[in-house]
Amino acid sequence: MSYNNIETALIHGGISIDERTGAVNVPIYQTSTFKQDGLGKMRGYEYSRTGNPTREALEALIAELEGGHAGFAFASGLAAETAVLSLLNSGDRVLISSNVYGGTFRLLSKIFNHFEINYTISDTENPEAFEKDITPDVKAVLIESPANPLMTITDIRAISEIAHKHGLLVIVDNTFMTPYLQRPLELGADIVLHSATKYLGGHSDVVAGLAVVKTQELAEKLAFIQNSTGGVLPPFDSFLLIRGIKTLGVRLDRHVANAEAAAKYLTEHKAVKSVHYPGLPTDKGYEVNKRQAKNGGVMISFELKDNYDINTFFESLKLITLAESLGGVESLVCHPSSMTHASIPEEIRKKVGITDGLIRLSIGIENIDDILNDLEQAITKSEVK
Numbered sequence: 001m002s003y004n005n006i007e008t009a010l011i012h013g014g015i016s017i018d019e020r021t022g023a024v025n026v027p028i029y030q031t032s033t034f035k036q037d038g039l040g041k042m043r044g045y046e047y048s049r050t051g052n053p054t055r056e057a058l059e060a061l062i063a064e065l066e067g068g069h070a071g072f073a074f075a076s077g078l079a080a081e082t083a084v085l086s087l088l089n090s091g092d093r094v095l096i097s098s099n100v101y102g103g104t105f106r107l108l109s110k111i112f113n114h115f116e117i118n119y120t121i122s123d124t125e126n127p128e129a130f131e132k133d134i135t136p137d138v139k140a141v142l143i144e145s146p147a148n149p150l151m152t153i154t155d156i157r158a159i160s161e162i163a164h165k166h167g168l169l170v171i172v173d174n175t176f177m178t179p180y181l182q183r184p185l186e187l188g189a190d191i192v193l194h195s196a197t198k199y200l201g202g203h204s205d206v207v208a209g210l211a212v213v214k215t216q217e218l219a220e221k222l223a224f225i226q227n228s229t230g231g232v233l234p235p236f237d238s239f240l241l242i243r244g245i246k247t248l249g250v251r252l253d254r255h256v257a258n259a260e261a262a263a264k265y266l267t268e269h270k271a272v273k274s275v276h277y278p279g280l281p282t283d284k285g286y287e288v289n290k291r292q293a294k295n296g297g298v299m300i301s302f303e304l305k306d307n308y309d310i311n312t313f314f315e316s317l318k319l320i321t322l323a324e325s326l327g328g329v330e331s332l333v334c335h336p337s338s339m340t341h342a343s344i345p346e347e348i349r350k351k352v353g354i355t356d357g358l359i360r361l362s363i364g365i366e367n368i369d370d371i372l373n374d375l376e377q378a379i380t381k382s383e384v385k
């Protein structure tokens, strides 16, 4: 059954009940294989790499939430990306947004290049510049909006229209927004990707990836790749994700309210040089983001002025944890240039604006006063006198 209101679909969408027993949660089918009643007589499942009922429930759920034809669950966001990029052939080229997750860059520059699948960094914020980058070998575009870590916004509808004019596949990494805040397929994309490790899981306790495709044709191709390459999500982790997704709406409402307050606080702070958050009316991506997403999301990056020492800032934080990742209920902070984006060569980092002073915040759902007090005391301590 499908539901128009996403708050309801998060809980009851896809396959939410175990038909055989009536259990209100789909059980963890912890099995690798399934009995066949005779040669070629399967009961819908044969082997858990090919299909597992718990994973299938998750896949049906994410397909419904993103408004796609089919969903696929993988062992990590990068496994999902690997499967999707495997739709390309050698000699093909993919255009990528100018700041994407460092692991995406590493996957293309260090793995897919072995198969002569090439990439070009393109300014997808600027549709005209993007169109100029489309050479005959370009077959796909991979967008992040907001992009990691500078929160730059790409007009997904405009890029999709241009891309489709040239026959390209439009892939959007929707990790930072989730279908609760933004639905790229409705804006024209062909495939949506997620590091479900982040908001969809929501509790920093599972590593997972999801992909949703718009058409039957893409679904058949991706199902073949998923089964042939095998990076599938195990049943227990599929269960954890289904459980996490049920509370996505309430978590994100609180996350976003906290993020808006934190962005305002940072913007008004005398120690802060720059703030990147598409929910701020002063942000350059604000208008486009407002057209395509419910709000500015949760992720913020910022720089302190030169007379503040970022090492002291990181070491002084008491509540906000210095760690890779994002999207959990707890507030996390990271230093993109040495952590999440270290695999991007320094000259490219500099060119796209990922400075050594950039700090990325994943605002959690703690009490906002506690979050702001922690930022304040760490900023105060980090001032070089």
Ligand SMILES: Cc1ncc(COP(=O)(O)O)c(C=O)c1O
Residues within 6 Å of the ligand: 076, 077, 078, 079, 101, 103, 104, 144, 148, 173, 175, 176, 194, 195, 196, 197, 207, 208, 209, 325
């Ligand atoms: C935007 C984005 N895409 C993809 C990934 C990769 O996902 P995973 O770590 O689940 O492999 C990440 C991880 O941080 C990410 O932030």
